[in-house]
Amino acid sequence: MEIGVRNLCKSFGDQAVLRDLSFTAGPGITCVMAPSGSGKTTLLRILLGLERPDSGTVEGLTGRRISAVFQEDRLLEHLSAEGNLRFALGREYDAKTARALLDRLDLPDTGAQPVREFSGGMKRRLALARALLAPFDVLLLDEPFTGLDQENRARALAAIRETAGVRPVLLVTHDTADAEGAPVVRL
Numbered sequence: 001m002e003i004g005v006r007n008l009c010k011s012f013g014d015q016a017v018l019r020d021l022s023f024t025a026g027p028g029i030t031c032v033m034a035p036s037g038s039g040k041t042t043l044l045r046i047l048l049g050l051e052r053p054d055s056g057t058v059e060g061l062t063g064r065r066i067s068a069v070f071q072e073d074r075l076l077e078h079l080s081a082e083g084n085l086r087f088a089l090g091r092e093y094d095a096k097t098a099r100a101l102l103d104r105l106d107l108p109d110t111g112a113q114p115v116r117e118f119s120g121g122m123k124r125r126l127a128l129a130r131a132l133l134a135p136f137d138v139l140l141l142d143e144p145f146t147g148l149d150q151e152n153r154a155r156a157l158a159a160i161r162e163t164a165g166v167r168p169v170l171l172v173t174h175d176t177a178d179a180e181g182a183p184v185v186r187l
């Protein structure tokens with residue numbers, strides 16, 4: 001399956017944010033390179049159906065389950081790692097599957113410790129784990145490696161690649177290193 005973005009335009013007042021943006025995202029990772037303020041959040045909000053474009057269309061998302069890592073972690077700070085995953089995944093939560101992924105992401109067992117006591121990188125990895133554990137057809141990742149060192153970035157990228165398989169992933173970043181051979185779309 002693929003996502004087709006066709007001639008997307010979006011302005012706020014007289015500020016054109018997306019100007020005739022077109023691209024196709026096929027199986028696996030497509031990197032969206034976006035300098036700050038270039039409209040990446042606006043693009044993701046349009047893909048999530050939270051914002052309407054002025055013109056243009058998005059193909060391939062109707063009826064699809066989208067899982068996302070947002071620019072902010074959007075975790076429940078008073079809950080533990082497990083509490084966050086249980087809350088988000090409901091009946092889909094499986095302790096063994098979750099632990100295996102958290103191990104892959106190098107997130108140790110933090111027991112009942114609330115997320116507010118986590119480091120930024122730990123929160124980011126938990127947000128990524130939550131997105132990867134949810135059932136999805138399409139994955140939208142907004143700078144998922146923020147706060148991760150090289151080693152953990154590589155682990156996270158490998159986990160994303162393996163989990164997504166042939167399902168489309170839009171990996172939004174301003175770091176060229178994140179592309180690693182994936183097709184690149186520039187905003």
Ligand SMILES: Nc1ncnc2c1ncn2[C@@H]1O[C@H](COP(=O)(O)OP(=O)(O)OP(=O)(O)O)[C@@H](O)[C@H]1O
Pocket residue numbers: 012017034035036037038039040041042043071
């Ligand atoms: N609802 C809105 N009303 C008015 N202007 C907006 C709105 N949303 C975004 N903008 C403007 O559109 C431009 C692009 O915003 P957007 O958040 O999409 O960029 P971004 O690439 O995600 O930026 P950053 O990487 O800094 O988060 C910005 O100049 C922003 O001020």
